[in-house]
Amino acid sequence: EVQVVESGGGLVQPGGSLRLSCAASGFTFSSYAMSWVRQAPGKGLEWVSALSGSANTAYYADSVKGRFTISRDNSKNTLYLQMNSLRAEDTAIYYCAKGGWYQTPFDYWGQGTLVTVSS
Amino acid sequence: DIQMTQSPSSLSASVGDRVTVTCRASQSISIYLNWYQQKPGKAPKLLIYAASSLQSGVPSRFSGSGSGTDFTLTISSLQPEDFSTYYCQQSYTTPWTFGQGTKVEIK
Numbered sequence: 078e079v080q081v082v083e084s085g086g087g088l089v090q091p092g093g094s095l096r097l098s099c100a101a102s103g104f105t106f107s108s109y110a111m112s113w114v115r116q117a118p119g120k121g122l123e124w125v126s127a128l129s130g131s132a133n134t135a136y137y138a139d140s141v142k143g144r145f146t147i148s149r150d151n152s153k154n155t156l157y158l159q160m161n162s163l164r165a166e167d168t169a170i171y172y173c174a175k176g177g178w179y180q181t182p183f184d185y186w187g188q189g190t191l192v193t194v195s196s
Numbered sequence: 197d198i199q200m201t202q203s204p205s206s207l208s209a210s211v212g213d214r215v216t217v218t219c220r221a222s223q224s225i226s227i228y229l230n231w232y233q234q235k236p237g238k239a240p241k242l243l244i245y246a247a248s249s250l251q252s253g254v255p256s257r258f259s260g261s262g263s264g265t266d267f268t269l270t271i272s273s274l275q276p277e278d279f280s281t282y283y284c285q286q287s288y289t290t291p292w293t294f295g296q297g298t299k300v301e302i303k
Contacts, residue, residue, distance in 0.1 A: 112292075114240075121283065121294060121295075121296050121297045122232075122234075122240065122283055122285070122294045122297075123294070124285075124291055124292040124293065124294070127290075127292070136290045136291070138291050139291070172239055172240070177287070177292060178287070179228075179287065179288075179289070180228050180246070180287055180288070181287055182230035182242050182245040182246075182285070182287055183230070183232075183240070183242065183285070184242050184245070184251065185242075186239040186240055186241070187239060188238075188239055189239055
């Protein structure tokens with residue numbers, strides 16, 4: 078059974094940093110791209126970042142480029158999102174999802190972790 | 197960026213109704229259009245991928261069609277558990293983009 082479980086969310090001040098983690102199981106982790114998608118309170122879905130299975134290609138939304146870094150440890154079946162210079166508008170539930178690549182949907186999602194940026 | 201526009205933004209329907217949600221892309225995306233269902237407080241769930249392929253485990257009352265710029269999600273006979281918000285998403289090119297969502301409510 079495919080499972081993805083996020084952790085690391087919380088309350089952080091504007092300008093601060095946070096690292097999210099996503100533990101995956103039930104599939105060959107290194108063979109699949111992985112992504113982060115966020116949802117601000119009461120709003121729609123916004124793709125944030127994606128990383129290829131081999132970690133050699135990463136993509137970012139313009140809204141986070143230069144502030145967020147996606148990475149993965151295939152030996153630990155874990156995806157990460159390092160978030161720096163956080164802003165109030167980064168407040169959202171962050172979902173980890175399997176997939177999210179060219180011609181590939183987000184086929185399995187975690188339950189999400191809430192990030193709140195506020196003073 | 198490719199803009200995805202869903203219509204309607206919301207609709208009211210009764211159990212047993214046939215429901216159609218449309219999604220339009222700002223440029224051609226071939227067949228690389230996916231549909232998700234999201235219930236309140238829950239993660240999205242993939243329903244349809246590549247415009248018309250049903251994800252494993254999804255009831256056959258859900259179907260998708262279209263190519264190029266115009267796509268449709270159809271629920272043939274609405275069930276109580278289908279009252280949710282539905283999102284389309286293009287996987288043709290980065291940045292991957294979603295529609296604004298269509299909320300299906302009980303009439």
